[in-house]
Amino acid sequence: MNWMIFEGLxxxxxxxxxxxxxxxxxxxxxxRVLVYLVTAELVWSDDHKDFNCNTRxxxxxxxxxxxxxxxxxxxxxALQLILVTCPSLLVVMHVAYRKAREKRxxxxxxxxxxxxxxxxxxxxxxxxxxxxxxxxLKASIDATFLYVFHLFYPRYTLxxxxxxxxxxxxxxxDCFISKPSEKNIFTLFMVVTxxxxxxxxxxxxxxxxxxxxxxxLAARRAQAAWTGRHPHGKQEDLLSGDLICxxxxxxxxxxxxxx
Numbered sequence: 381m382n383w384m385i386f387e388g389l390x391x392x393x394x395x396x397x398x399x400x401x402x403x404x405x406x407x408x409x410x411x412r413v414l415v416y417l418v419t420a421e422l423v424w425s426d427d428h429k430d431f432n433c434n435t436r437x438x439x440x441x442x443x444x445x446x447x448x449x450x451x452x453x454x455x456x457x458a459l460q461l462i463l464v465t466c467p468s469l470l471v472v473m474h475v476a477y478r479k480a481r482e483k484r485x486x487x488x489x490x491x492x493x494x495x496x497x498x499x500x501x502x503x504x505x506x507x508x509x510x511x512x513x514x515x516x517l518k519a520s521i522d523a524t525f526l527y528v529f530h531l532f533y534p535r536y537t538l539x540x541x542x543x544x545x546x547x548x549x550x551x552x553x554d555c556f557i558s559k560p561s562e563k564n565i566f567t568l569f570m571v572v573t574x575x576x577x578x579x580x581x582x583x584x585x586x587x588x589x590x591x592x593x594x595x596x597l598a599a600r601r602a603q604a605a606w607t608g609r610h611p612h613g614k615q616e617d618l619l620s621g622d623l624i625c626x627x628x629x630x631x632x633x634x635x636x637x638x639x
Contacts, residue, residue: 396471396472396475396503396507396511398584398587398588400580400583400584400587401584403580404518404577404580404581404584405468407573407576407577407580408461408464408465408577411569411573412457412461412570412573412574412577413461415566415569415570415573416454416457416458416461416570419566420453420454420457420566420570421454423559423562423563423566424452424453424454424563426558427449427452427557427558427563428445428449429558430558430559431444431445431555431556431557431558432555432556433544433549433553433554433555433556434553434554434555435549435550435553437548437549437550437553438548439548440544440548440549440553441555443544443546443547443548443549444542444544444546444549444553444555445555447544447546448542448544448555448557450532451532453563453567456525456528456529457570459525460521460522460525460574463521464518464521464522464577466517467513467514467515467517467518467521468514468518470510470513470514471507471510471511471514474506474507474510475507478507503588508588508592511588512585512588512589515581515582515584515585515588516581516585518577518581519577519578519581519582519585522574522575522577522578522581523578525574526571526574526575529567529571533567536564536567536568536571537564537567537568538557538560538563538564538567539557539560540556540557540560541554541555541556541557542554542555542557543555
């Protein structure tokens with residue numbers, strides 16, 4: 381599989397991400413994708429061939445392998461990496477939609493017709509919600525896969541010997557996993573990096589929400605100070621301040637302009 385396609389698609393996300401988002405993207409590609417490509421696939425390449433059971437019963441080794449490895453680690457990691465990078469593409473698609481809409485608006489109204497978005501890549505209005513939803517989705521996907529790994533492989537570790545008594549095995553047989561220590565090291569490494577990515581997503585989410593709350597609070601204080609001096613425009617100004625905080629591409633005005 382050519383992972384460079386995903387790198388090319390997500391390279392534009394850096395332009396619209398915060399510092400935490402850039403760290404997350406670097407962590408995904410350096411410590412997850414590259415480790416997966418360089419080492420993980422090679423470590424698990426012989427897991428079925430070297431899965432030996434102390435019996436010559438035909439089909440017993442295959443059944444025991446399927447019972448203990450319902451889904452291979454590398455396939456779960458590949459699916460996890462694909463799904464966890466997809467929400468970032470929503471941000472790129474939303475920015476592309478804004479740019480196309482801005483282009484059509486300028487073609488229809490000319491240079492003097494104003495702008496729908498002064499900066500299409502700025503996280504304001506709908507793009508802010510898209511970015512926040514992408515963070516929630518990324519953290520949820522990583523957490524879901526960590527839970528699935530825990531269900532299949534408790535404590536994320538592989539034992540050296542497993543007991544199997546599934547048909548067509550005549551009785552309980554011992555089966556031996558190939559290179560369990562090496563596989564445990566890489567499994568724990570991938571689990572730790574996924575947990576760090578979840579933490580980065582939550583920190584970035586808290587940063588964005590906290591920043592927006594502070595901006596809305598500053599706008600409300602400025603509106604309250606202005607309406608204290610101009611009581612006749614109080615209701616309309618408060619309403620406009622709410623709209624600025626909730627769905628505007630411009631920064632909330634700290635000092636409102638006179639009517």
